[in-house]
Amino acid sequence: xxxxxxxxxxxxxxxxxxxxxxxxxxxxxxxxxxxxxxxxxxxxxxxxxxxxxxxxxxxxxxxxxxxxxxxxxxxxxxxxxxxxxxxxxxxxxxxxxxxxxxxxxxxxxxxxxxxxxxxxxxxxxxxxxxxxxxxxxxxxxxxxxxxxxxxxxxxxxxxxxxxxxxxxxxxxxxxxxxxxxxxxxxxxxxxxxxxxxxxxxxxxxxxxxxxxxxxxxxxxxxxxxxxxxxxxxxxxxxxxxxxxxxxxxxxxxxxxxxxxxxxxxxxxxxxxxxxxxxxxxxxxxxxxxxxxxxxxxxxxxxxxxxxxxxxxxxxxxxxxxxxxxxxxxxxxxxxxxxxxxxxxxxxxxxxxxxxxxxxxxxxxxxxxxxxxxxxxxxxxxxxxxxxxxxxxxxxxxxxxxxxxxxxxxxxxxxxxxxxxxxxxxxxxxxxxxxxxxxxxxxxxxxxxx
Numbered sequence: 001x002x003x004x005x006x007x008x009x010x011x012x013x014x015x016x017x018x019x020x021x022x023x024x025x026x027x028x029x030x031x032x033x034x035x036x037x038x039x040x041x042x043x044x045x046x047x048x049x050x051x052x053x054x055x056x057x058x059x060x061x062x063x064x065x066x067x068x069x070x071x072x073x074x075x076x077x078x079x080x081x082x083x084x085x086x087x088x089x090x091x092x093x094x095x096x097x098x099x100x101x102x103x104x105x106x107x108x109x110x111x112x113x114x115x116x117x118x119x120x121x122x123x124x125x126x127x128x129x130x131x132x133x134x135x136x137x138x139x140x141x142x143x144x145x146x147x148x149x150x151x152x153x154x155x156x157x158x159x160x161x162x163x164x165x166x167x168x169x170x171x172x173x174x175x176x177x178x179x180x181x182x183x184x185x186x187x188x189x190x191x192x193x194x195x196x197x198x199x200x201x202x203x204x205x206x207x208x209x210x211x212x213x214x215x216x217x218x219x220x221x222x223x224x225x226x227x228x229x230x231x232x233x234x235x236x237x238x239x240x241x242x243x244x245x246x247x248x249x250x251x252x253x254x255x256x257x258x259x260x261x262x263x264x265x266x267x268x269x270x271x272x273x274x275x276x277x278x279x280x281x282x283x284x285x286x287x288x289x290x291x292x293x294x295x296x297x298x299x300x301x302x303x304x305x306x307x308x309x310x311x312x313x314x315x316x317x318x319x320x321x322x323x324x325x326x327x328x329x330x331x332x333x334x335x336x337x338x339x340x341x342x343x344x345x346x347x348x349x350x351x352x353x354x355x356x357x358x359x360x361x362x363x364x365x366x367x368x369x370x371x372x373x374x375x376x377x378x379x380x381x382x383x384x385x386x387x388x389x390x391x392x393x394x395x396x397x398x399x400x401x402x403x404x405x406x407x408x409x410x411x412x413x414x415x416x417x418x419x420x421x422x423x424x425x426x427x428x429x430x431x432x433x434x435x436x437x438x439x440x441x442x443x444x445x446x447x448x449x
Contacts, residue, residue: 011048020080022138061093078090143417195234203215203216218244221250230256245291258403380433410437
């Protein structure tokens with residue numbers, strides 16, 4: 001019925017959302033829709049939302065207004081975490097026609113038979129306890145890199161987090177199906193896959209009959225290491241208590257998994273970690289970092305940190321600052337705490353003033369730049385393999401080393417999606433390194449560098 005109708009997408013939030021948006025886009029293409037750019041004013045606009053921070057909620061409303069400016073007659077569908085958490089609130093936004101919760105977003109084509117604008121938005125949601133099935137997803141579009149979903153939901157109960165309310169309990173794809181999807185990605189000439197999920201270290205299929213896990217994350221990465229055609233696998237954010245010695249050791253000797261880890265910390269204060277209901281203390285975090293560096297000295301380690309959590313005193317914050325300053329890490333992702341409805345943290349005493357939250361955020365962002373500068377500078381005048389990306393920025397082509405150093409070369413179309421051997425020559429303020437081209441590489445397996 002909608003053959004030839006146009007559709008555009010806007011994705012907010014994490015890599016997992018991008019993987020799911022891309023999969024839904026393929027569904028709609030198969031249903032006869034034609035994908036266009038967001039600014040083109042499509043017949044259907046799909047907005048995949050996030051709700052990790054208050055700003056993500058506000059950004060959703062901004063994107064709806066932009067869609068209406070491009071085409072006031074666009075049929076606007078909202079999916080994702082915000083749609084699950086606050087469907088009634090979203091339905092009241094002017095211009096929204098359809099709101100789909102966690103169990104319905106992958107059924108979007110079913111709801112697009114009638115694209116006429118609605119006076120009242122339709123809501124198709126559920127109780128999050130009903131979100132028990134797993135739907136595979138992976139991104140495709142960037143020839144260089146794809147995001148592959150292996151796990152969804154979370155069984156943890158961190159006091160500040162709404163994700164379990166938005167995505168439900170932890171559940172995983174089968175290893176066979178993940179490998180099948182990785183092979184499909186490889187057939188598209190994509191050279192790097194980033195494994196994504198809500199809590200990927202919790203990956204595993206539990207057999208209720210035997211009451212045992214049939215698989216775990218280590219089993220998954222071992223199988224993926226044998227997938228032909230993919231040069232690199234990256235592990236996205238993984239909890240420190242789930243990043244085992246066995247996983248670290250395997251990555252250090254694997255054919256395709258690169259020495260790059262992103263490990264949430266959230267606070268360097270054991271007191272604040274307890275208030276957050278995190279499942280570790282800072283000593284464990286130190287052990288994980290030291291273990292990685294012992295077997296992969298050039299590994300890149302990124303860290304998530306939340307500042308301004310209720311009860312975080314100045315002493316607690318400085319404890320975190322000193323802890324991170326002394327830790328052998330490469331960069332920080334700094335988040336300013338924002339109150340979220342239906343979380344225990346929102347009711348906790350010791351609220352930190354907004355201006356103080358912002359000050360602490362700025363301090364850690366400056367520290368992050370110092371950490372990245374130091375990390376990058378250690379590898380100047382060394383030779384590395386870089387997977388070059390497609391975008392041409394001011395005559396420059398950029399890509400990443402295995403250990404996540406962004407590298408620039410003069411733009412050369414034949415280098416796109418190719419492994420290039422370079423010498424890292426000059427440092428560009430913590431953002432990238434200018435390099436000298438040495439050679440295009442044809443041989444496989446470049447794990448060490």
